[in-house]
Amino acid sequence: MNVHSIKCDAVTEVEKRTAILNATLDLISEHGFHGAPISKIAKQSGVSAGIIYHYFADKDDLIQALYVHIKEHLLEAMMIGNPQDAPWPDSFITLWLNSYHYYVRHPQQTRFIEQYENSPYPQFEENEDLLAKYAWLVQLIDEAQAKGYVKDLPFPVIHELTMHVAAGLAKQQIKGSLFLTEDELLAVAEACLAAIAR
Amino acid sequence: MNVHSIKCDAVTEVEKRTAILNATLDLISEHGFHGAPISKIAKQSGVSAGIIYHYFADKDDLIQALYVHIKEHLLEAMMIGNPQDAPWPDSFITLWLNSYHYYVRHPQQTRFIEQYENSPYPQFEENEDLLAKYAWLVQLIDEAQAKGYVKDLPFPVIHELTMHVAAGLAKQQIKGSLFLTEDELLAVAEACLAAIAR
Amino acid sequence: MNVHSIKCDAVTEVEKRTAILNATLDLISEHGFHGAPISKIAKQSGVSAGIIYHYFADKDDLIQALYVHIKEHLLEAMMIGNPQDAPWPDSFITLWLNSYHYYVRHPQQTRFIEQYENSPYPQFEENEDLLAKYAWLVQLIDEAQAKGYVKDLPFPVIHELTMHVAAGLAKQQIKGSLFLTEDELLAVAEACLAAIAR
Amino acid sequence: MNVHSIKCDAVTEVEKRTAILNATLDLISEHGFHGAPISKIAKQSGVSAGIIYHYFADKDDLIQALYVHIKEHLLEAMMIGNPQDAPWPDSFITLWLNSYHYYVRHPQQTRFIEQYENSPYPQFEENEDLLAKYAWLVQLIDEAQAKGYVKDLPFPVIHELTMHVAAGLAKQQIKGSLFLTEDELLAVAEACLAAIAR
DNA sequence: GATGAATGAGAGTTCATTCAT
DNA sequence: CATGAATGAACTCTCATTCAT
Incomplete structure (x- = not known):
């Protein structure tokens, strides 16, 4: 060889x-x-x-590896246009639209993530590497809260009111049960912003 | 006999x-x-x-029957205090809190619903009876939109921005990864209201 | 009562x-x-x-009872026109055609008989009552042999060369894989007669 | 390796x-x-x-494979002594005795064939490969008819009057309800020949 | 006599995983 | 490294038969 x-x-x-x-x-x-x-x-x-x-050690390991793999790609997609460097609320809007577009353009990944996160698998979910990679997102919200832009609610609540809405809508668009124009999309992003704005 | x-x-x-x-x-x-x-x-x-x-005809039928059964109970729980008869935005807040409390107080049902709705089962999800029973909710939002209280977004979007947030937060509370005081809870309900308010 | x-x-x-x-x-x-x-x-x-x-005592008993029931009907059908009183070979031809017509006109019974007789059930087949009822057929052949009309072969062989051929052809006609005109039918009956004729 | x-x-x-x-x-x-x-x-x-x-794909496939396997062996057994090359009626007698001996010497195969052919399985029976392999038999009879040795009856009828009689008698011999000497056997073969002889 | 809910053994089939090659 | 034949436990579902009513 x-x-x-x-x-x-x-x-x-x-x-x-x-x-x-x-x-x-x-x-x-x-x-x-x-x-x-x-x-x-x-x-x-x-x-x-x-x-x-x-x-892979076994089937569970394969599935977890796939989950981590996809979440890393999602992360990269979220950072397109470097939202973390933009001022609020542009950073938020970019982030939200990035997420939404990733989900809509990756229907298989989206379906897999939702299935995985709602199964009994996510004993793993507390994957340390992954949490570390998502730390900047926590920090971005933290700073927005410190500057008085965002309500003083726990991060998971903020996430649920914003990014998870993007995922939910994308799922419906994938299923075909919903279609949003670009204008409507922006309106939803701003609705999410309104939800968390102080 | x-x-x-x-x-x-x-x-x-x-x-x-x-x-x-x-x-x-x-x-x-x-x-x-x-x-x-x-x-x-x-x-x-x-x-x-x-x-x-x-x-039950087979295992799928059993699972679908369970899903319908739970969704009917959820519906009843949502109507406690007759929110549909109250003026906006009281009706909304009651509805939202009812949902949230149902989810938190019924962790098994909540986990089951999320698993079911994110599995490939819900070919059935478009269960007609169930949709009919949830029609009043669609109508309630419809009226609020007509009266100018709520943004003119499709119902699924409104739902995602509000009721589904309740489910998501309840899931986290059930997992133990989040705890909300009554005050915080009300703040979240109002955040959802803000998201959809015109 | x-x-x-x-x-x-x-x-x-x-x-x-x-x-x-x-x-x-x-x-x-x-x-x-x-x-x-x-x-x-x-x-x-x-x-x-x-x-x-x-x-019925159990399912086997039910099936055996059905078999006996059908074989009795078949017997009655074979005796239409009192072939046992006619001279040879008219008696034979009548008998053969009677059998054939019973089978063709009773496709369910025919399929059942064949299935039953070729399954491991017929431990019962040696049903005494049934054998007694079919004794006259044995005797009819016996007499024809005594009178020199029929070859001196064991009864089961004679039966196989004649009546069972009727059953076999009827099965094929039922399946639709064969159709015989009345002329052909008579030719077959006579072929069977030729097979056993001394 | x-x-x-x-x-x-x-x-x-x-x-x-x-x-x-x-x-x-x-x-x-x-x-x-x-x-x-x-x-x-x-x-x-x-x-x-x-x-x-x-x-095997499933149990039905296993059973059909067994059927085809046995019918191929039967075919080989029928061709012992190359009956297709002998003149009529030697070819016929050889063929008939070959069949009979195969059945008697292979009681399990015989019982299986009869069970299979009289069950609702034989949707498959029209197995093309198998039919192709048995074509020479059809042809042999065809030629005998052309030469005027055999009555002008459809092939299935000829088959029923001859080869199927061999199977039926073998079944009885296997069950123990009949025993034929070599002389009797030859007499039966000739009886079958007589049945179809013009 | 008549019902049909209930049993539980056993049917055909699938599948994660192993290991000889 | 790579294969895929082999395992056997576990799966969903069926069915002859019983028995409380």
Whole structure:
């Protein structure tokens, strides 16, 4: 095995891991946890069932890894346009629209997140790495509260009144039971802002 | 068979059905759909596995029946104090607090609803009877919009900005990751009101 | 309970028994032994599942009773035109055509008989009453052999070469995979006669 | 993995499949479809229940595969001595005796075939491959009819008057309710010949 | 006599996981 | 590293039969 093959293998390994995660996302988002047996994940990702246990300890580990993976992507999407550097309330509006657009443009990811977070899995949810990565969001709200822009409510309440609304609306748009124009969308973002504004 | 025994039978049958629904709620809310096999539901409700199929066509039917049952109870809880007869915004605040209290006081029901609504089951969700029973809520918002109290956004958006926030916060309170005082609670209700106020 | 009600009951009992037998025939002939659970037999015959065990010891007993019942009807059908009183070979031709017509006109009974006789049930087949009733057929062949009309082969062989052919062809006609004109039919009857003729 | 082990694996898989088919044949021929649950088939063939679904899609598929397998063996047995190359009526007599001997020497296969063909399974019976393989038999009769040896009756009728008689007699011999000497056997074969001879 | 709710063993089938190759 | 045959426990659901009413 030479340098080239090592490199190739490495690429292959990452690609294989990604293929497994993608297949898992496809199947769970489309058919739920019930509809995503390891055998189908293997078939859809073009690998053997056995090798999945090389990349992930077990099925729960695979699902948690997928969750973390998606939440990281969501995070990146939220930071488009560097909202954390903008002044309030522009920062908030950008953040909210970023979230909303991520959800709407990633229906599979959105369905998976909602399924995961409302299942008994999230024993894991308190994943430390993930919490750390989301710390800046807590801080952004904290500062807005310190400056008197935002009501003095606990962060989870603020989150529920704002970002989670984006997720909820996106879910309905994905289902096809709702459609919002750009104007309406902005109106909703401002409604969320109004909800938390002091 | 006399009048009494007829009555007793009737009670027994209803009680058995209820026992099955309760056991299902217990197990699913605690351990998820995976953790609620028919065998455990039977054991926990004190009946044989076979008889469950006398009361419900299959497991899906059982789960949907449980969902409808809970949503009907939620509806009743929302109407305590006849909010639909009160003037705006009292009607809204009552409604919101009723919902919140139902969720917090019925943690199992709340966890079940969230799991169900975020699973691939809700092909059924568009249950006609249920939609009909919730029609008054749509109408209440409709009237508030007509009178100029509420922004002209689609009902699902209004719902997401208000009642669904109550559910989300209750979920966190149930998990123990959040605690709200009565004052904070009222502040949140008013925040929701502010979100939709014209 | 007076005389009238006794009579009525008696009629009802016989009718109920017949209804059960008919439903069993319907279901088994159409869907096989697998497709005829007691619950469906009860529903189709308009009685409760429990009462079936008043008329029959168990499901095997019901099935055997149905078999005997049908074989008795077949016997009656074979004797139309009193073939046993006619001279050879008219007696044979009449008998053969009688059989054939019974099978073709009673597709459910035919399918049931074939299923029953080729299942592991016929431990019972050696039903004594039934054998006694079919004795005249054995005797008829016996006499034809004594008179030198028929080859000296065991009765089961004669039967296989003649009557069973009628059953086999009828089965195919019922399935729709074969159609015989009256001329062809007579030709087949005569072919059977030729097979056993000395 | 060396050449030997490759060969062994191949053998093992085929052997396992064969073991499953054999166990199925054993159980169904002895105790009927009812008496052959997957659990018993697994035990008798020395494999786990699960692996059966690796070799066969479901139980119906297993049973149909067994049927096709047996009919192919029967076909081979019928062609012993190359009857299709012999002149009429030798070809016929050979064919008939071949069939008869196959049935008598393979009682399990015979019982299984009869059960299968008289159950509601044979939706499959019109298996195309199988029909193709039996085409030569149709042709052999066709030619005999063309040459004026055989009556101008449809093939199914000819088959019923001849080959099916062999099956019927073999069934009785297997049950023990009939025993034929070699002389008698030949007499029956000739009786069948007489039945169809022009 | 008549009902049908109730039982519980057992049916066919699936699936996470392992391990010989 | 990679495979996929193999396991066997667990799943949903069925059904002959019983028995309180």
